[in-house]
Amino acid sequence: MDFTLASFVNALILGLSIGSIFLVAALGLTIIYGTAGVINMAHGEFIMLGAYASYTLQNYLGVPFFLCIPLSFVVVALIGLVIERLLIRYLYDRPLDTLLATWGVSLVLMQGVRLIFGSDPKYIQMPSFLSTNIAAGPISVSIFRVFIFLVGIGLVAAVWWLFYKTEFGIKLRAVTQNKEMAASFGINSGQVYALTFALGAGLAGIAGSLFGVLNIVLPTMGMGYVVEAFLIVVTGGGALLGSILASGVTGEAQSIFAYIFNDTFAQFLVFVLIVIFLRFRPQGLIATGGARR
Amino acid sequence: MEKNLYHNRLLQWLVYVVFFAALAVIPLVMDDAFLLNQLATYGVYGMLALSISLCWGFGGILNLGQGIAFGLGAYGMAMTMQMQTQDPEYSPIPPFMLNNGLDALPAIWEPFWNTGFGIALALIVPTVFYLIFGGLMFQARVAGPFFAIMTLAILSALATLFVDLQPYTNGVNGISPPAALDIGGFVIDPYMSTSYWVVFALLVLSTVAAKLLTQSRFGLIVQALHNDSERVRFLGYNVAIYETLVYAASGLIAAIAGCCFAFLTQYVSPAQFDVGFSISMVIWAAIGGRNSLLWAIIGAFLVQGAQSYVGDEFLNSWILILGFSFILIVRFLPGGLGGLAETLLGMVSRKRETQESLTVGAGEPETRGA
Numbered sequence: 116m117d118f119t120l121a122s123f124v125n126a127l128i129l130g131l132s133i134g135s136i137f138l139v140a141a142l143g144l145t146i147i148y149g150t151a152g153v154i155n156m157a158h159g160e161f162i163m164l165g166a167y168a169s170y171t172l173q174n175y176l177g178v179p180f181f182l183c184i185p186l187s188f189v190v191v192a193l194i195g196l197v198i199e200r201l202l203i204r205y206l207y208d209r210p211l212d213t214l215l216a217t218w219g220v221s222l223v224l225m226q227g228v229r230l231i232f233g234s235d236p237k238y239i240q241m242p243s244f245l246s247t248n249i250a251a252g253p254i255s256v257s258i259f260r261v262f263i264f265l266v267g268i269g270l271v272a273a274v275w276w277l278f279y280k281t282e283f284g285i286k287l288r289a290v291t292q293n294k295e296m297a298a299s300f301g302i303n304s305g306q307v308y309a310l311t312f313a314l315g316a317g318l319a320g321i322a323g324s325l326f327g328v329l330n331i332v333l334p335t336m337g338m339g340y341v342v343e344a345f346l347i348v349v350t351g352g353g354a355l356l357g358s359i360l361a362s363g364v365t366g367e368a369q370s371i372f373a374y375i376f377n378d379t380f381a382q383f384l385v386f387v388l389i390v391i392f393l394r395f396r397p398q399g400l401i402a403t404g405g406a407r408r
Numbered sequence: 409m410e411k412n413l414y415h416n417r418l419l420q421w422l423v424y425v426v427f428f429a430a431l432a433v434i435p436l437v438m439d440d441a442f443l444l445n446q447l448a449t450y451g452v453y454g455m456l457a458l459s460i461s462l463c464w465g466f467g468g469i470l471n472l473g474q475g476i477a478f479g480l481g482a483y484g485m486a487m488t489m490q491m492q493t494q495d496p497e498y499s500p501i502p503p504f505m506l507n508n509g510l511d512a513l514p515a516i517w518e519p520f521w522n523t524g525f526g527i528a529l530a531l532i533v534p535t536v537f538y539l540i541f542g543g544l545m546f547q548a549r550v551a552g553p554f555f556a557i558m559t560l561a562i563l564s565a566l567a568t569l570f571v572d573l574q575p576y577t578n579g580v581n582g583i584s585p586p587a588a589l590d591i592g593g594f595v596i597d598p599y600m601s602t603s604y605w606v607v608f609a610l611l612v613l614s615t616v617a618a619k620l621l622t623q624s625r626f627g628l629i630v631q632a633l634h635n636d637s638e639r640v641r642f643l644g645y646n647v648a649i650y651e652t653l654v655y656a657a658s659g660l661i662a663a664i665a666g667c668c669f670a671f672l673t674q675y676v677s678p679a680q681f682d683v684g685f686s687i688s689m690v691i692w693a694a695i696g697g698r699n700s701l702l703w704a705i706i707g708a709f710l711v712q713g714a715q716s717y718v719g720d721e722f723l724n725s726w727i728l729i730l731g732f733s734f735i736l737i738v739r740f741l742p743g744g745l746g747g748l749a750e751t752l753l754g755m756v757s758r759k760r761e762t763q764e765s766l767t768v769g770a771g772e773p774e775t776r777g778a
Contacts, residue, residue, distance in 0.1 A: 154557075205739060210552065211470055211552055211553055212738050212742065214556060215694060215738045216734075216738040216739060219738060220731070222730065222734065223731035223732060223735070226727045226731060227728065229724065230724055230728070338684070342557075342560050342561055342564050345557045349557055349558075377572070379569075379571060379572040380572050382565070383565045383566075383568050383572065386561045386562065386565035387562075390541075390544070393545075393548065394545070394547075397549060397550050
């Protein structure tokens with residue numbers, strides 16, 4: 116392969132884009148895991164549901180794409196809320212079982228969607244101006260990837276505001292630190308957990324409406340995201356800042372390896388490097404309170 | 409003394425004997441080659457559920473990537489079988505490699521010329537892989553859900569690697585050896601009762617070995633890990649070593665299962681590394697009862713048996729049912745069917761016990777616990 120500066124810069128920009136996709140995928144998972152300690156294996160299926168929600172709204176109700184994104188947040192957040200109330204709330208003190216139960220949920224969701232929509236791929240249309248490229252000399256970026264990057268920044272800002280600038284955020288952080296103590300101060304921890312789970316699910320819904328444009332919409336599309344999203348959360352250490360750093364680093368690493376080798380081998384290398392990294396730093400990049408998990 | 413009949417060791421072994429005797433009768437009364445092959449495949453699934461029960465039910469290590477050992481074992485066996493059909497002088501290179509533009513046999517394939525050596529590699533490579541990976545993770549005290557996620561990551565990394573190494577592994581198409589496995593003249597034809605007997609023998613062997621392992625001193629410490637690994641650590645045991653060893657033991661069983669799978673189907677592909685397949689192994693063990701080796705095997709038989717019974721037509725709703733029943737079992741019946749049996753037998757034993765004590769007289773309750 117001939118190395119040119121332009122192609123390398125392109126790879127770096129692509130890495131930033133991959134990182135933002137990882138972040139958008141992992142954001143909801145980070146919140147759910149970081150707050151309630153729930154290992155939500157159905158996260159990928161929440162992403163898939165977001166994509167199908169956008170597809171349905173766009174194709175059957177004629178809702179414009181930019182409105183589909185917040186609406187799929189609402190739809191998936193409601194589904195998440197129902198699942199939390201019916202199942203997850205009984206399992207908060209059994210983290211390993213949340214993993215298993217949510218795997219069952221993911222099977223049901225995937226199969227349910229397959230029964231309703233069929234196994235054939237669906238497509239979400241985007242406004243035509245998003246499908247062009249910005250070019251500056253030899254460097255070119257698709258506008259849609261820039262859009263995802265900006266949405267990622269917007270979501271992080273929104274979550275940060277919610278966590279650190281609102282009353283709900285104070286309650287949420289209190290419950291995260293010590294559930295019993297928070298409860299004795301009159302905070303309804305069950306309600307906080309339920310809303311957090313719904314919020315995480317809703318964020319996955321937004322991710323889904325974006326990824327549905329990037330790739331085709333299939334009942335199985337969530338499977339690919341869940342492992343990567345989990346690796347981001349684990350590498351980051353479960354905190355918001357950790358996930359941002361982790362997705363940036365792994366995104367760049369994947370893009371550079373893909374530039375040197377190829378896509379599949381790059382993915383293999385990144386996974387192996389994460390395993391080696393966790394051998395030496397099992398608490399992740401940003402450790403929350405030195406707690407060893 | 410343990411009062412619950414479920415915990416009676418002699419009775420447990422008796423149940424094992426009855427169970428395996430029933431499995432041994434099948435080929436004597438049935439000679440449908442296709443059905444026997446299918447039943448032998450269930451035996452492979454049983455071995456996989458057994459291996460999950462050993463490391464998850466007994467060691468408390470949830471392993472969502474058991475496909476690592478299964479797939480590596482299956483590939484090792486398939487490579488051995490492929491090389492049996494090659495001739496060192498006239499056709500030293502498998503056809504798919506020629507199609508992928510290789511003009512010499514890759515060095516990783518060389519050891520598989522020798523059948524014994526190839527099978528040994530098919531078992532040793534996954535086990536050593538588990539020892540290294542498990543050692544790395546457990547020494548870093550990666551445990552619980554995190555370990556489960558890491559196994560999942562390695563599994564999908566391996567799947568992408570095997571797809572990517574197209575010239576060496578034939579990519580997504582996989583390897584389909586043209587002839588049955590031949591061990592020194594003993595041909596294991598997948599559509600003859602011999603293959604059933606081989607799988608049966610290996611299932612009995614691994615079950616008995618795993619059962620003896622759980623009853624040994626080593627097994628007791630492993631079970632203590634399951635209950636509270638911190639406490640075991642404070643008692644001075646090197647927790648990482650025990651975890652690594654039980655994880656590797658379960659990997660060895662899964663590798664044996666992989667070898668059986670390869671000679672039963674004469675086919676191996678990256679689908680053996682499929683995440684969904686590895687997780688269905690966990691589902692079998694969970695539905696049957698992860699805390700019991702035998703119930704885990706029964707779980708695999710029940711789930712897979714029911715799946716082929718409902719047929720392709722209802723496969724869609726079947727997965728829905730499977731998902732729901734898995735959720736219900738996790739929520740209400742963490743011990744699975746085995747746990748249910750334990751509770752029921754416990755109730756029966758207690759009833760009998762109280763009746764006995766009533767007839768003897770209520771005046772001597774302290775002798776009851778002896």
